[in-house]
Amino acid sequence: MRRILPRAFALLSLPAIFWLVLLAGRGGMTAPPPKTANRYIGSEKCKNCHQAKKAGGQFSKWKEMKHAKAFDVLASDEGKKTAKAKGVDDPQKSPKCIKCHVTAFEVPAEQIAKGFNPKHGVQCESCHGPGEKHFKARFAAAGDEEPSEDKEYEEIPDDEIVKRPPLKKCLECHNEESPNFKDFCLKKRYTDVAHLDPRKSRTEAELAAMKCGCGEKCSCKKGECGELEEKKGTKEKSGD
Numbered sequence: 001m002r003r004i005l006p007r008a009f010a011l012l013s014l015p016a017i018f019w020l021v022l023l024a025g026r027g028g029m030t031a032p033p034p035k036t037a038n039r040y041i042g043s044e045k046c047k048n049c050h051q052a053k054k055a056g057g058q059f060s061k062w063k064e065m066k067h068a069k070a071f072d073v074l075a076s077d078e079g080k081k082t083a084k085a086k087g088v089d090d091p092q093k094s095p096k097c098i099k100c101h102v103t104a105f106e107v108p109a110e111q112i113a114k115g116f117n118p119k120h121g122v123q124c125e126s127c128h129g130p131g132e133k134h135f136k137a138r139f140a141a142a143g144d145e146e147p148s149e150d151k152e153y154e155e156i157p158d159d160e161i162v163k164r165p166p167l168k169k170c171l172e173c174h175n176e177e178s179p180n181f182k183d184f185c186l187k188k189r190y191t192d193v194a195h196l197d198p199r200k201s202r203t204e205a206e207l208a209a210m211k212c213g214c215g216e217k218c219s220c221k222k223g224e225c226g227e228l229e230e231k232k233g234t235k236e237k238s239g240d
């Protein structure tokens, strides 16, 4: 950590001074966010500690998924075609599209840390919530230790970061408002996304709850896995 941190601060400080001077000069200096704010920091900040294969390789698994390309896809031929059909000129600039294709859409600026890059698409924090508090806590706990492949699993407090994104989080984007919406078995998709840590032991019941709830082939039609009920917020199935 010692080797990484000073370098990171050196990189951060120049632009920070630039903005401070600029803002102060324009009289636009606003009150600093409260120290307790838990800001969005971006997926790159999770990489160091969450790419070890032995621990589930969450970073590389996310990188291989379409979520990591959700912003780029808006500029593809398919993206332009969809945009045209919706009367949108530039889908990478239109709230009509980016609301579901980036992380932290419309989150107030003081809750976004410097260096956060919306172009990285649907990032870790779209599902796990803002990561700054967790980031700081884990750095503090690690002290001078380098991230290691052989580290044992450690339990962290439940209020540090969202450990289990609820299915209703997925439905904020995976719903009929999406021009390319495909009917799907949400439970199966949830299992597809989960990048589980093999070091962590789970009870049979926990594992069963994560498996597809839509029949063997997961070929359920809309409504069959309870997703419509969940959308209305009448049922919370993910906590089991």
Ligand code: HEC
Pocket (backbone or CB within 6 Å): 041, 042, 043, 045, 046, 047, 048, 049, 050, 055, 124, 125, 128, 130, 131, 132, 134, 135, 138, 139, 142, 152, 153, 154, 155, 156, 161, 162, 163, 164
């Ligand atoms: C300094 C290292 C470090 C950084 C940076 C870090 N984490 Fe973690 N994270 C940990 C450790 C250690 C644990 C506890 C589990 C373990 O031993 O691996 C953990 C646990 C988690 C868990 C809960 C897993 C469980 O126990 O059920 C999630 C979710 C998570 N991290 C997401 C993130 C995200 C998202 C980011 C980036 C915003 C991030 N982490 C950045 C070290 C880190």
Ligand code: HEC
Pocket (backbone or CB within 6 Å): 073, 074, 078, 079, 080, 082, 083, 086, 088, 091, 096, 097, 098, 099, 100, 101, 172, 173, 174, 175, 176, 177, 178, 179, 180, 181, 182, 183
């Ligand atoms: C309500 C959220 C939401 C909005 C708004 C939205 N999208 Fe999407 N978009 C999604 C989701 C979720 C998917 C993944 C499709 C799936 O697997 O169901 C997706 C997929 C796509 C794809 C990939 C094609 C595919 O079939 O997977 C393109 C291209 C795309 N969207 C373009 C756009 C454009 C352009 C706009 C704005 C006019 C837009 N989207 C607005 C949620 C949204």
Ligand code: HEC
Pocket (backbone or CB within 6 Å): 064, 065, 066, 067, 069, 070, 071, 073, 099, 100, 101, 102, 103, 122, 126, 127, 165, 166, 167, 169, 170, 171, 172, 173, 174, 186, 189, 190, 191, 192, 193
């Ligand atoms: C912020 C919006 C957003 C949230 C939240 C979200 N998704 Fe997505 N998801 C998307 C978009 C957009 C795409 C399509 C990206 C593309 O085609 O490039 C997508 C694609 C996917 C895919 C196809 C990925 C692939 O690589 O083939 C799966 C599976 C998926 N989402 C599952 C989930 C699950 C499960 C959750 C909740 C734990 C979730 N998503 C939460 C926006 C979101």
Ligand code: HEC
Pocket (backbone or CB within 6 Å): 043, 046, 047, 050, 056, 058, 059, 060, 062, 063, 067, 122, 123, 124, 125, 126, 127, 128, 163, 164, 165, 190, 193, 194, 195, 196, 197, 198, 200, 210
């Ligand atoms: C589309 C939503 C989504 C995104 C994006 C996402 N995750 Fe997850 N993550 C999940 C789900 C779902 C689980 C499984 C939760 C469960 O039921 O235990 C999970 C579990 C985890 C766990 C705990 C593994 C375990 O065995 O308990 C860690 C650590 C984690 N994610 C880190 C990350 C990191 C780091 C990123 C970004 C590089 C990321 N996640 C991106 C949805 C997501």
